[in-house]
Each structure stands twice: as structure tokens, then as C-alpha cells.
Amino acid sequence: MICRRHVGRGAGAVVLLLAAAGCSDSAMGQLVYTTPAKRKVAIQSPAVEACHRLPGGAYSVDNYTLYDIRLYTNADCVLTPAGQDQRGQIGGESFYLATQASVAFTPGQSPWLSYYVIPGTS
Template sequence: MSVRRRLTTATGAVLLTFAVAGCSGLGRSAVGTLTYETGNGAKVMVTSPSVKGCHRLAPAGATDVDNETLVDIILYQARDCRGKESTYLPSNSGNSITPGGQPWRSYSVVH
């Protein structure tokens, strides 16, 4: 193997290492889509939501949710991801509120 080829290979390896290190600080996301229907009948699609923090749903809340991400989520009736009234929604599944039930108003990602 020539010196030039070794130098090129080493340079490529160093650049790849820097590229991976530079991307590792970016926010992680739940790959896929979260689709929900609001209490007003509007359809909302969220693509690759962050895995960090509490996420508020539309002001009218959600009555039907489809989790087509690669991670599980927890739905809450409160706007701050708190309270006993929550629903665990696994990846690639959906859930609807019961007739007369309160809509979901926020969600968090299980990671």
C-alpha cells in the first residue's frame, strides 16, 4: 500500500470521526410520525418529535392518536405531562378516547 493511499485512508477516517462527533450533540428524535385528530375534527401530523421533554397537543386536545414512530409514548390529559390520567401508547399502534372521555392534551416519549 502506498504512502499516499494510507494518508488518504487516515484522512478519511479522521473526517468521518469528526462528522459523527459533530452530529452526536444534535437533539435526538423519535423517527416517524405521530398523527392525531383534535376535538374539533382537525388532523395533525407531527414528524420525528424530540424525545426530550413534554409536548403539548392542539388546544382542543386529541381524541384519536396513531403512534407511527419507533418509540413508545405516554399520553396525558393535563397540558404539562402530569397527573394520574395517562395512557401508554406503544410504537406503531393507536388509541382513541372513550365516548364522553377527556381528550389528551400532552405527551412524552419513553426512551
């Protein structure tokens, strides 16, 4: 026999947990990247509205979070003048990566060194 009072409490706890997750200051999910040394790194639920460094740099990135991100070729999440820090590749200062999307390495690309979670895109 199931006690209805316990079932009701359990359902209420689940609703509260889901509501708290919706108001979270983190991008729920994982960001997975591959370093130039071909090492896979997973970042769990990064904070929203902050610049994050990518230790070792990132060549390919998989965005499994609920937010879009912008990748940068410098460590400070700022755009660089075209060509700088890009080994002469014009227009590669940053890259917009939508939620549940991936970007692969392109030969000659500089590694991404930081990223910013774009708030309000979930």
C-alpha cells in the first residue's frame, strides 16, 4: 500500500527542484571540448554572464547546455582586431555556437581560449 501523503510530498519536492533549476545562474548541461593535444574536457553547468577560460585551448567544441555561447581566441572574452591572434585568418575573432550544436577544428585555426555564456537564450 502506498501512502498518499508521501507521494504528494515527493511530487511537491520534484516541482520545487525543477523550479529552482529554471532560475539557476548556470547553463544547465555540459560543454565538451577537445584541446590541441587531443584531450577531451567536460565542463558541467558553467555560470551564465561570466567569461570562462578554456585551459589548454579548444579546437572542437560541443555545446550540450541550454544556452548559446560565444567562443573567443583570447583569454578575456573580447573581440580582437581582424587577423590578430588568428595566424592571419580574417574574421575569426569569435564564434557563435548555438545550444545543442558543435563546431569542429579547421586546419590553420587558432584555438579558442575563452567563452561567454549568452544569457536569455535557453
